[in-house]
Amino acid sequence: xxxxxxxxxxxxxxxxxxGRYGPHLSGELxxxxxxxxxxxxxxxxxxxxxxxxxxxxxxxxxxxxAVDPSEPFAQACRDRVPxxxxxxxxxxxxxxxxxxxxxxxxxxxxxxxxxxxxxxxxMRRVTRPGGVVAGCTWDYAGEMTMLRAFWDAARxxxxxxxxxxxxxxxxxxxxxxxxxxxxxxxxxxVSPIVAEAGYEDFDDMWEPFLAGNGPxxxxxxxxxxxxxAALRDEFARRLGSPEGPFTLSARAWCAVGTA
Ligand SMILES: C[S@@+](CC[C@H](N)C(=O)[O-])C[C@H]1O[C@@H](n2cnc3c(N)ncnc32)[C@H](O)[C@@H]1O
Numbered sequence: 106x107x108x109x110x111x112x113x114x115x116x117x118x119x120x121x122x123x124g125r126y127g128p129h130l131s132g133e134l135x136x137x138x139x140x141x142x143x144x145x146x147x148x149x150x151x152x153x154x155x156x157x158x159x160x161x162x163x164x165x166x167x168x169x170x171a172v173d174p175s176e177p178f179a180q181a182c183r184d185r186v187p188x189x190x191x192x193x194x195x196x197x198x199x200x201x202x203x204x205x206x207x208x209x210x211x212x213x214x215x216x217x218x219x220x221x222x223x224x225x226x227x228m229r230r231v232t233r234p235g236g237v238v239a240g241c242t243w244d245y246a247g248e249m250t251m252l253r254a255f256w257d258a259a260r261x262x263x264x265x266x267x268x269x270x271x272x273x274x275x276x277x278x279x280x281x282x283x284x285x286x287x288x289x290x291x292x293x294x295v296s297p298i299v300a301e302a303g304y305e306d307f308d309d310m311w312e313p314f315l316a317g318n319g320p321x322x323x324x325x326x327x328x329x330x331x332x333x334a335a336l337r338d339e340f341a342r343r344l345g346s347p348e349g350p351f352t353l354s355a356r357a358w359c360a361v362g363t364a
Contacts, residue, residue: 116153116181118316121309123213123243123252125302126355127155130241133298134212135159137359138239144168144207149196149228149240150214154182160210161186170206172199196224204233209364211240213357215284216273225288232364238290241298241357242281246270248356250344251302251310255321258339262332269320281360290362298359303352307341310353
């Protein structure tokens with residue numbers, strides 16, 4: 106998948122979109138991966154830096170590195186986490202020596218890699234033997250409530266809409282477990298983690314789709330105004346037509362393995 110195009114929006118738009126779940130999700134990923142004070146940690150596909158910031162709060166920014174191929178996202182991450190080593194680079198060719206980290210993490214990234222098996226092999230290479238490689242992806246077909254309701258609405262209006270529940274290759278325990286084991290990681294475990302995000306009202310959730318972020322945003326901006334309005338109405342209906350503030354939960358699958 107050509108991903109730079111999918112994440113070419115601003116960091117602010119991303120943070121209002123799925124980035125809203127980022128801080129809560131990061132805490133769950135860090136806990137599941139067992140990250141501890143004193144560890145050197147790499148965040149692969151850091152985006153605007155939700156996970157980088159959460160890791161830095163635990164181990165200190167001096168022990169944190171992060172990479173993303175998007176220059177605006179890497180800059181937003183640098184601004185968010187002063188002192189961390191943030192570089193513009195892709196997972197498939199990490200600019201670090203072998204065994205450089207105690208832990209390598211990736212949050213919501215592996216589906217967007219051009220070559221996910223190569224990316225995971227690189228993550229293992231830069232992690233010291235006995236260190237941890239962990240990552241999570243949304244449960245697109247199931248309990249990522251916002252995206253599931255969005256694609257159910259989109260497909261009810263256009264059966265050919267490219268539902269992430271079917272287009273995302275790594276979004277269930279089996280495929281993630283295979284990806285991790287295929288990279289030579291040992292003791293692989295995949296478990297669910299859940300994050301929540303709050304919204305002022307429906308438009309607070311809908312507006313970031315209009316910025317074109319990710320596959321759902323790209324689908325939204327590809328529609329003519331009438332079709333976009335119909336999608337908005339159907340999406341709202343599937344979430345119970347919320348009038349005021351509401352909260353949604355989102356489940357991700359988290360894979361953890363030992364290098
Ligand atoms: C859904 S965002 C997740 C961002 C961040 N990890 C978070 O949790 O908010 C996916 C990220 O993967 C990045 N990405 C795309 N292709 C990549 C690649 N080949 N290597 C590393 N990151 C990549 C995108 O630029 C984007 O920042």
